[in-house]
Amino acid sequence: MTDDVESLLDQVPVLAGPRTVVDLPGGLTNRNVRVTTSTGDYVVRLTQSDAGLLGIDRDAEHANTRSAAEAGVGAQVVDYRPDLGMLVITFLPGGALTNETICGPGVIARAADAIRRLQAGPRFVNDFDMFTRQAGYLALVRQHGFALPDEYDAFAPQWDRVRRALAARPAVTVPCNNDLLAGNYIDDGEQVWLIDYEYSGNNDPAFELGNTATECDLAREQIDELVAAWAGEDPDPALRARVDAQSLCSEYGWALWGFIQSATSPLDFDFHGWGMERFEKAARRFTSDGFEVLLDRVAEPSPVELVEASDE
Template sequence: MTMEELVESKLRFVFNDDNIRFDKSCFAGGLTNYNYIMNIKGNKYVIRQPGGMTELMIDRKVEKINNQIVSELGLNSECIYFDENSGIKISLYIENSKNIAQIGPGFLTNLKNVSDLLKKTHFSKKCFPNIFDWEIELIKYEKIIKKLNGCFFFDYDILKKQLLDFIKKNIKNSICVPCHNDTVPENFLVDDSGKAYLIDWEYSGMNDPSWDVAAYILESRLTQEEIHQFFIYYYGNFPIKDEILKIKAWMMAQDLLWTVWAMIRHYNGDDFLDYCNFRYERFKKNVKNIAISTDYSIADMVK
């Protein structure tokens, strides 16, 4: 049974209708997975079709638990079905909503919305059962590539060591709180009443909160002014030097981690080579520049 056929069978089971067809005509986006909007019996739903190799990269049982936790906190869209074996998920579509990438990730209202959602996540007393450790994830991804008989960039090991040395030298006072760990602007939604949501919690786990801050800056490519305002909203003031160094370190770590993630998708036959190359070239640039001066600016690192 293909994944499309499996999705269709789940739809028929959930809605108790053997005539339902998996309609992929309304694509709602996605990198790790592919999301489609369907109108079923008068209601709109977002149907998640898991992407290639995700069963090796994501623990869906943990995701299901974390998804329920954040739903109880009012952060997430409403999930009506979650298959922890396949990763297929069905959620209610949030009417008249747009993701923040569409309406401007650097707008003040969006920076405030993102900050509020992140703080609600990070200061939640409901802990996730798992830890997101980017180094462990990276090792897992590297093993998958080797099993696929893939190869790495010629300078991969050298640059990776430079990053690990930088982290060992500069990262201090890390803490572990509930984190989303994939805070791309596409994962933040705002409806027409102004209510904001944070969706897609498959990489969630306990982690340092500055990882989420760093990811939003990097993925949104915020300007210097936008970064400063984001800091004010999230921290209440401009963060101390140690916190800035953590953010810079996590930005480089994210480019490396998602480079290797994209390599897995590439070796699986998906069209991720350009995405992979872009992230690796930025990682290489930033590792080299940060070695020259730790004052290399965050705004320059997103470029």
């Protein structure tokens, strides 16, 4: 462990004194370390990216992490030190999921339950909309001259059609993590927990499902299982189509995050390849024979969405 990290930990009373410190894997905008002391087991998230460039609001992340804990789906916040670029949370026992283990027996059902519990919890302090986020990222890419696939702008008309289709039946927004790659699910065998609230905000609940589906490379039958577990019944065509549309939104929007990171991050990671993987997924959806059918189905009434709206 480097001296600079140790000196930062020394400044937080709960972490001071004899301790063991171990780096945790993952984390492309944070360095995450596990700190064990005589008083507890903690995870320390240390900022290591340009949060402003990526649209990360650390104060909102802190507040929403607290709300997720209150909902019973996230770690407890122990300390927040924005002056040190540090958030301290309790360590959650269990293992981070992978694209393989999320498909294990009962895991998708536990993941869907975690999403529902988060969405039923206290509202977050901010909102998240991928169309707004994509527009901001694209403006930033153009402002700085960051590299972008030549074909990216060619799909602007299709992107606008997806926006209009979803807006025709606006969802009641709920707390969402918005970044549910497999590693942000922690499974202890009894329940699944959700971590990493950098991009959290109140959003269309279908985005959480669509984001999970594409980030975890779920097959169609596994997406059906996820949506059915979340809805408590077999998904109706409109809801199922909305999840697919939000998968596309996740792919096309978050691809820009990869291209921005490719141009700015000091980490030895293939951010361009990460962005291209998502962009190519979106391109296949935009050009598929089912794109028109998808837009039509998104506009159909969905009983599940109406129930959600009436509860609000």
